[in-house]
Amino acid sequence: MNSSEALPPVGLLERGERLILASRSAARRAMLTGAGVPYTAMDAGxxxxxxxxxxxxxxxxxLALELARAKALAVSRHDPEAWVLGSDQTLDFDGGMVSKAKDLAEARHRLQQMRGHTHHLNSGVALAWGGAVVWSGVDTARMTMRRFTDEFLDAYLEAEGEGLLGSVGCYRLEGMGSQLFDRVEGDYFTVLGMPLWPVLAELRRAGVIAT
Known part of the structure; x- marks a missing residue:
C-alpha cells in the first residue's frame, strides 16, 4: 500500500468523528459493517x-487509485467535516484493462477468455478530509482461474444472474464465484473490493475507530 499526505493535526481529532463510504458497493458496505465500523454511505456521483x-x-x-481518490474527493468537498472513504477496482488481463460486462452474454465471453489464465485485480482506496485526500493506496491480488467446463459456466451464470455484472471480473469470491478459481494470491478483502487491513489502520490513526 502506498500512503500520501499527512493526516490533519491531532488537535482536530475528537469524539464523534463521522465516516462516509463513497460507494454503492454492497461488498464494501458489508466489509465495514462486519468490522464494526460506524459509517454512512453515499454515491460519489x-x-x-x-x-x-x-x-x-x-x-x-x-487507475484504481485515481478513481478511489476522485470518489473520496467528490464527497469530501460536499461534506468537508467528515472523513470520506473512496474505493475502486480495476482488472488487468493479458496486458489490457477489462471493464465491467454490459450483459450476461458479454460476461460469458469474458469468463471463457479468462479461464485457465491468470489476471490481476487491483483495489484502490483513498481517505479524504476537508476536501483533500490525506491517504491513499492500492493493493493487487493475483487470480488464476481453473479450466472450468462450458456446462459449469452456464450453471454459474444462471445461478448468479445479473448481480455479477456489478463486479469487474464477473464473479463474487464470497459466492459461487469461488468455484471459478484454482488459486488466489493476495488479500481476500482486496478481492472483495477494498484492502480492509490498511483502511482500518488509517481509521485508527484518524481517530474514527478505537485504537
Whole structure:
C-alpha cells in the first residue's frame, strides 16, 4: 500500500468523528459493517468513464487509485467535516484493462477468455478530509482461474444472474464465484473490493475507530 499526505493535526481529532463510504458497493458496505465500523454511505456521483478517458494508457493499478481518490474527493468537498472513504477496482488481463460486462452474454465471453489464465485485480482506496485526500493506496491480488467446463459456466451464470455484472471480473469470491478459481494470491478483502487491513489502520490513526 502506498500512503500520501499527512493526516490533519491531532488537535482536530475528537469524539464523534463521522465516516462516509463513497460507494454503492454492497461488498464494501458489508466489509465495514462486519468490522464494526460506524459509517454512512453515499454515491460519489463521479463520471468514471470520463476519468478513464482522461487517463488513457495509465497503469490499471494506478487507475484504481485515481478513481478511489476522485470518489473520496467528490464527497469530501460536499461534506468537508467528515472523513470520506473512496474505493475502486480495476482488472488487468493479458496486458489490457477489462471493464465491467454490459450483459450476461458479454460476461460469458469474458469468463471463457479468462479461464485457465491468470489476471490481476487491483483495489484502490483513498481517505479524504476537508476536501483533500490525506491517504491513499492500492493493493493487487493475483487470480488464476481453473479450466472450468462450458456446462459449469452456464450453471454459474444462471445461478448468479445479473448481480455479477456489478463486479469487474464477473464473479463474487464470497459466492459461487469461488468455484471459478484454482488459486488466489493476495488479500481476500482486496478481492472483495477494498484492502480492509490498511483502511482500518488509517481509521485508527484518524481517530474514527478505537485504537
Amino acid at each position: 463521479v463520471d468514471e468513464d470520463a476519468i478513464k478517458a482522461s487517463l488513457d494508457g495509465i497503469d490499471p493499478a494506478e
